[in-house]
Structures are given as C-alpha cells and as structure tokens.
Amino acid sequence: MRILLLGVRGSTPTPGADFVRYGGHTSCIAITPDGSDRPSLVLDAGTGLRSLTTVLDGAAFDGAIMLSHLHWDHMQGLPFFAAGDRDRARVDLYLPAQDGRSGRDLLARSFSPPSFPITPEGLHGAWTFHALADGRHEVEGFAVTAIDIEHKGGRTFGLRVEDARGSLAYLPDHAPAAGVSAELLAMLAGVDVLVHDAQFLEGERPLAVDYGHATVRDSVKLARVCRAGTLVLFHHSPARTDDALDDIASWVPALAGDLPVIVAREGLTLDVARPT
Numbered sequence: 322m323r324i325l326l327l328g329v330r331g332s333t334p335t336p337g338a339d340f341v342r343y344g345g346h347t348s349c350i351a352i353t354p355d356g357s358d359r360p361s362l363v364l365d366a367g368t369g370l371r372s373l374t375t376v377l378d379g380a381a382f383d384g385a386i387m388l389s390h391l392h393w394d395h396m397q398g399l400p401f402f403a404a405g406d407r408d409r410a411r412v413d414l415y416l417p418a419q420d421g422r423s424g425r426d427l428l429a430r431s432f433s434p435p436s437f438p439i440t441p442e443g444l445h446g447a448w449t450f451h452a453l454a455d456g457r458h459e460v461e462g463f464a465v466t467a468i469d470i471e472h473k474g475g476r477t478f479g480l481r482v483e484d485a486r487g488s489l490a491y492l493p494d495h496a497p498a499a500g501v502s503a504e505l506l507a508m509l510a511g512v513d514v515l516v517h518d519a520q521f522l523e524g525e526r527p528l529a530v531d532y533g534h535a536t537v538r539d540s541v542k543l544a545r546v547c548r549a550g551t552l553v554l555f556h557h558s559p560a561r562t563d564d565a566l567d568d569i570a571s572w573v574p575a576l577a578g579d580l581p582v583i584v585a586r587e588g589l590t591l592d593v594a595r596p597t
C-alpha cells in the first residue's frame with residue numbers, strides 16, 4: 322500500500338504563513354492499495370479530507386473511511402468531502418462503537434442541527450454507517466485491527482492496516498504514558514510504519530497529561546519498544562510552527578538512534594513495505 326498524508330495537525334486547523342511547509346489541515350491519511358491508482362481507504366476525516374477530492378481528480382470516492390475517534394479534528398472534513406458527497410459515490414464510514422448507539426446515531430451527535438445544518442441522511446451518494454467493534458476486520462481488502470488505546474473523552478482506537486507487503490499502525494491521539502496494554506504492544510510489534518501522536522514536547526508534559534496525548538519522546542520510546550520500521554511523528558500541536566517542526570527534525574535522530582523518524586507534513590507519500 323501507499324499512504325498519502327492529507328492532514329497532519331492536531332486539535333484545530335492552523336492557517337497562516339508560519340504553517341505553510343508542514344500544513345495546517347487536521348488528521349487524515351489516504352491509503353492506495355497495490356495495483357490501484359486511487360485511494361480507497363481513509364483513516365480519519367479531519368479537514369485534510371477536503372484535499373482528497375483534488376487527488377481523485379473528478380472521480381467519485383468509492384471506499385471506506387475509518388475514524389480513530391470522534392473528536393472534531395478527526396471528523397470535521399466529512400461534510401466537506403465533495404468526492405464523497407455526490408450521487409455516484411460509495412462511502413462506508415466506520416466509527417468506534419460506544420454507548421450502544423448505531424453508527425448513524427454516533428455521527429449524528431455532532432452532524433445534525435443545531436451543530437451542523439444537515440443530518441447524515443443529507444449526504445449524497447451511498448453512505449453506510451458502521452459502529453465498529455474492536456478486533457480484526459476486513460476492510461476494502463485490507464486486514465484491519467482496532468484496539469482500544471489511552472486518550473481522553475470517548476472511545477479511541479489504534480488501527481493497524483495490513484496487506485501482503487507490509488503493515489501500517491495509526492495512533493494519532495494516544496497517551497502511552499497512561500499505560501500501554503500487552504494487546505497493543507502485540508498489535509504494534511514489528512509494524513513497518515507507525516504514525517503516532519507527537520503533539521507535545523517534554524516541557525509541555527502537563528498539557529499532554531491533561532489532554533491524553535503523547536510527547537515526541539513518548540512516541541520515539543514506544544516505536545523503539547515495538548521495533549517499528551519507521552516512525553512518523555503526527556498530530557502536531559497547532560502552536561508548532563514550521564520552524565519549530567524543523568527544530569524537532571534536527572534533534573530527534575539523536576534521540577531515536579537507528580530508528581528512522583519522519584516529521585509528518587501534508588502531501589508526503591510513503592510506500593509501506595517490509596524490508597526485503
């Protein structure tokens with residue numbers, strides 16, 4: 322599979338001259354399966370999802386969107402995803418099951434008046450809403466594993482996506498300092514690419530604890546423990562300017578040792594494959 326980072330920011334979009342190089346859209350990753358020329362699996366629907374319409378170059382979206390959790394920065398792109406909001410589109414939307422509600426009702430909590438002008442039924446195209454349980458699933462030809470992870474305010478999944486050639490783990494909002502289960506360590510063991518929360522720095526530790534996030538150091542530590550092939554630092558704080566992210570990129574290799582680390586930026590593509 323190939324992944325395309327469409328939004329790498331946490332909390333809220335960050336427009337402005339200081340955020341041009343890494344990008345200001347909130348969390349969204351598009352995955353293109355081998356043998357295809359267009360993405361059919363999307364992880365999270367932050368404002369970066371808007372850009373997928375341009376990537377699809379006029380085609381209607383035909384695939385699935387999986388949400389790690391239901392915070393605004395992971396959902397607000399949904400109603401503005403033009404390639405999914407048209408008659409020929411097919412969108413299977415997966416939301417972490419919780420409170421005994423249907424997928425449709427989980428979405429409608431924030432996607433209906435008075436919070437938003439339309440309800441889920443107002444979307445054009447063939448949309449299906451699924452309340453996703455934890456465990457292993459088959460989605461768009463990928464083996465996907467969903468596991469509960471530490472964050473704050475509602476159920477949050479860490480997702481592992483695997484094909485015949487490699488594996489990706491996606492944990493955009495995660496507080497490993499609050500505890501990492503044996504089940505999660507097993508899911509992450511030897512993953513080829515780990516996209517992980519790196520919202521805060523050590524000097525901001527109280528904020529990371531309050532909001533249920535990771536620091537860059539937490540992220541590197543977890544990636545080393547699980548022997549990830551490559552770590553992608555993701556979900557940057559909206560306060561982190563391009564220069565501040567360059568600074569992280571300059572010192573993180575010394576912290577990471579032989580672990581390759583990439584500071585996520587919008588538009589970056591990565592081929593996900595086991596080393597040969």
Ligand SMILES: [Zn+2]
Nearest residue numbers: 331332394494
């Ligand atoms: Zn977030």
Ligand SMILES: [Zn+2]
Nearest residue numbers: 390392472494
């Ligand atoms: Zn969150």
